[in-house]
Amino acid sequence: MLDLDVERIAHGGVAVARHEGRVVFVADAIPGERVRARVTDAGRDRFWRAETLEVLDASPDRRPHVWPEASVDRAPEHRAGGAEFGHVRMPRQRALKGDVLRDTLARMGGVERDVVVEPVDAALAPGVDAEAGTGWRTRVRLHVDDDGSVGPYAARSHRVVPVRSLPLALAELEAIAPLAGTAVGASAVDLVAPSDAPGEVVVRMPGDRRDDAATRTIVERVGERRFTLDRDGFWQVHRGAAATLTRAVQEAIDPARFDPAADNQDLYGGVGLLAAAVGDRFGAGTRITTVEADARATEHAGANLADWIGARALTDRVDRYLDRLAAEADAAARGFAGATVVLDPPRSGAGRAVVERLVALGPAQVVYVACDPVALARDVATFREHGWELESLAAFDLFPNTHHVEAVARLAAIV
Template sequence: MPTFRSAGSPPSTADDAAESLVGTRYEVEVGPVAHGGHCVARHEGRVLFVRHGLPGERVVVEVTEGAETSRFLRTDVVEVLTPSPDRVQPPCPYAGPGRCGGCDWQHATPAAQRALKAAVVAEQLRRLAGLDLDVQVEAVDGPPGLPEGLGWRTRVQFAVDPDSGAVGLRKHRSHDVQPIDACAIAAPGVEELGIERRDWRGVASIEAVAASGSLDRAVVVTPAEHEGRMPIVELDRPVAVFRGDERGRAKRVHGRAGVREVAAGRTWRVSGAGFWQVHPAAADTLVAAVLDGLEPRPGDVALDLYCGVGLFAGAIADRLADSDTVIGVESSRDAVEDARHNLRAVPGARFEAGRVERVLTRPGFLRRADIVVLDPPRAGAGKTVVERIARLTPRRIVYVACDPAALARDVGYFAQRGYRLRALRAFDLFPQTHHVECIAVLEPAPKAPKQR
């Protein structure tokens, strides 16, 4: 049985100061939301990170990580004493304490989820960039005919229980697998494959891909380390099959070399396990926001960093004359080949393979850029890339970010290089989770008048 400690319980003695507190319960009032899918509470001066709670609730939490000497404890809500008016019954039976870690906010209404995410973005900008902004997270329409916030994820990474071969998703902060028979946020095109109904012994993971705008389906199957052979893959729908490895690479086994995605007036080839936005409305939503922020003009030299298969480069090229220059930079050589294929009819588009920070300093690469869009991975661009972008003196920069902390840090770096945040938009492209997509528009800050 877990130990229950209410507010005011005497502190532990020095003899058991280093003992684990896992399983200990406290009654607390949940405080503000924090970055990472949890809220903050306090008990006798110690910080508790609380999952499955909402601000203002009175709850009983159980410690999942931490000891008497820990600076903070990680906890789950196991009983709600005073619920928030924003609390709802999670739509998925696998959401909740000790279960699947994929969704963070299924116990909150969609509007409340967006308010929580807005608070996180605002807090990160205030703390890391010194900016005080009123942030609103915009709703994005999901698949028609489905409840709000469900059935949107077109790419799902399933884990496999090594003993049973059952497929599932990882538990929060754990390698343990929560077996499932369906994922509530997975797109119908993923669920129709029947992955959850198969025995996957000998496999470490399966990524399912259901393209938006085409009927293309693909799976990337990564065998367990001790398995040298690739299993036979038989699913409920025809799929392209790839063999994955521990480095995230994928080699075609049979079927198409990738999937066809449709967005921004084009059909895009995405090979293997290449990157594409997971929400079916994300590509068009982000393209529109990026173009609004950049305001391309004929004659511009445009730079698309971390360009993937060329989505933003193609959209920018459509706004410019054919002879204008649009340059994409991407570290994945497969993605660069896709980008060259996708924009082969655009004379002014070219693509460079390599790490962004290295390509930007290649001799003769580029001396100036009028507009720059960057869509870095979750870790953000970083100080070196920011400095090298600023040297190109663009009149407008649009930063696409899936992590508000990395975005806020990099906005601070841009400020140090003479760029100010002109506008910010945020989109709820990952409902039920703590993730949020932001579009930050930056421009050169006005120069202070010289002192006489």
């Protein structure tokens, strides 16, 4: 056992303390606290990992955990995972996320920038308890143990733990979740609540594969606009996230640089959410190409973007697509040099190859939507190596009671 004075928060939702000069990453603690912790991984020279067993001197920002089954009162091996900030008051949660984003950008991206993480506008997320950070998840995956027990994984493990509540989920999903039942033979149980239909329980069996011919579609709404997608396809999890990002991308685009006739791009475009955001702001004549590797998502994007004559949806890997564009001698003449690019890569980020290809093509501006501070900072550093700078940054708390944060950045070449 160690008694630790917690110094700061680290990326990933764990806090940082020191013991005899060695860094200790400790879970379920808040900077400023003194905790008693058990070391779980001492096999590294540079740092250890530990779990809080008892809070000796609590932060004024500590509160009873919003998910009792994840509370520090439980033994660490029985704490439900997925709500690692649930013991922290909401304003401090957002401040901690801002600290991580600011520090990561400075350390890895070379950019000093104050960051304020904004809550989701209550008007965009009806039914969500913004003060508690609960009732926002429209999609939840539960796992199934060998004996058929259904529940989340314990924190930092792949062990199913029984729970009686799912406070981060929409109330309608929590009400139908089979927490007291069994699903012998199943691999997982998904809870899904689309905008235009009741919540649904979907039992997954080992070896299940997506069957394009039989895939069920759902409809999600963002304001007055409807988006069709596969029930198993990607959509933002927070009830108000899609609307929040739509507004944020629209506000991030510099209208003085935007040319509706240019070869504007929505890369990693999914079913067309952010391409639609661009079209809605700049009008039906806007040219925009959305590129997505998932063929089913591209099919839906084509239909979802039918309002714009100049919209098209392509199935392709973004890196290969940009390679082909760069190989075309008339790429600049086609309008890419004056284009606005919306970039919404997976958690791993766009990566050096994609960023370098983009800057070589010379768009007017890039609006980068990021769900991981490290990936964003790394890609910002690559942009800066090639003469681009971070011009604006907004951050949103789309995953309350977790360490995750979403950011929307605008980058442009230094003139």
